[in-house]
Amino acid sequence: MANQYEKKSLSNNPKFIEIVSSIYNTSVEIAAERVSSLVKEHNNRVNGQTFLFSSPGRIEVIGNHTDHNFGEVLAASVSVDLLAAVTPLPIPKVIVRSIGYPVVEVNIEDLGIKKEEIGDSAALVRGVANGFVERGLLIGGFVATTTSDVFKGAGMSSSAAFELLVSEIFNVFYNEGKIDPITKAIVSQYAENVYFGKPSGLMDQSAISFGGISHMDFRDPSSPQVEKVNWPFSDVSVVVVNCGGDHTNLTPNYASIRAEMEEVAGFFGKEKLREIEKRDFYDSIQDISKKTSGRAILRAIHFYEENSRVEKVYQALKNADEEEVFAGINQSGDSSYRLLQNCYPEGDKMQPIPLALALAQRIEGLRAVRVHGGGFAGTILAFVDNEKVETFKKYMGDIFGQGNIYLLKIRNSGATKIDI
Secondary structure, three states: OOHHHOHHHHHOOHHHHHHHHHHOOOOHHHHHHHHHHHHHHHHOOOOOOOEEEEEEEEEEEEOOOOHHHOOEEEEEEEEEEEEEEEEEEOOOEEEEEEOOOOOEEEEOOOOOOOHHHOOOHHHHHHHHHHHHHHOOOOOOEEEEEEEEOOOOOOOOOHHHHHHHHHHHHHHHHHOOOOOOHHHHHHHHHHHHHHHHOOOOOOHHHHHHHHOOEEEEEOOOOOOOEEEEEOOOOOOEEEEEEEEEOOOOOOHHHHHHHHHHHHHHHHHOOOOOHHHOOHHHHHHOHHHHOOOOOHHHHHHHHHHHHHHHHHHHHHHHHHOOOHHHHHHHHHHHHHHHHHHHOOOOOOOOOOOHHHHHHHHHOOOOOEEEEEEEOOOOOEEEEEEEEHHHHHHHHHHHHHHHOHHHEEEEOEOOOOOEEEOO
16 A cells, blocks of 8 residues: 555645545544555555545535425535545446445446446446546546445435546546536436436535535526535534434325425416416415415425525525524524425324424524425434534434434535545
8 A cells, every 4th residue: 555545644644634624524533544444445456556536425405395396405515425545447447346335347338228227336337427428528447445424314415426426537537627517417417317217306416516515596407507605614513413214105295295386386387386486476375275285385485485595595605694594594494394394294203303303402502403305204404513512412312323413514625536
């Protein structure tokens, strides 16, 4: 193993120390051990020069259930990542050894869709490669060894992190690092939709590609507008609490949100709420109520008010206005609870998300809290003063399990090559 990747060397490398401070939420010693172990594992199997790449997880900050009706979202990359030791190959083959998972091997001279790969990581590699080729971009072989601390089941998009990792490796090795973040995001989404078989939107890929906070406007879903702003608040920690609950039978609950919003849009002869002016919606509620349920109207109200909040919080971020940002996130959470009604499914007496929200609000130092992601079961997102975060972690961990409390920070770099 090259001396530069030994733990002692990394721990004393000023550039590595700076990188750890900027993209991770852990000590230099822990980060150095992780990198050193990964590179050693890689070099035990692979000959050639080793390069490091990092592709982060993501959180949805605000904009709950708006994207599917062409709305606006703020999402962010965070300090957990898919870390890769990578060596170029002189042959047209991509080999990925993810620690703890089967080896993925893809011949990138054959870029056709493979039915047997649907739902498999090989499909993501092949899909990204084809997305590059279709745009006249270059691809080539590489072998990667990866390790991930992107928590599965916590709404942080581990699959999108993998897609953007592959995109960035192709970008750096074979395209001189010149490909813009939105192209990498679109190619990665294409791989997930067409090759992997998952009909995701562009939110996950954009957040991971751009880094920082991404403001996404899906008014034109074929060409979404994405703008990045850095997260300016170093005095606040981000905590995701896995509250538990089973998503297995909740698909109808998620589907009902979109269906009911589109039912309201249908009153106007449109498919999506974004196609109807907010004022026209409010002026027509009396008539809409004769055609749809009250819950459908409440969810439409959430959509319109949430879009306004996204824009307001985005502007507050650019002005580094902490009070306005966290007020907006709290209002978003309240709207999800009262109007969108995605904090627990009908008939659920356990209600882990409402319980977690209520308990979090009792803890000193909490700036904002809200349901995270799709809702009904799963996680909440909290922003906590740094000096109070250990108290928050212990209290919530005692109730929901210490292994279900994830301390994060928002990182301002997206999927990237790490130069030390």
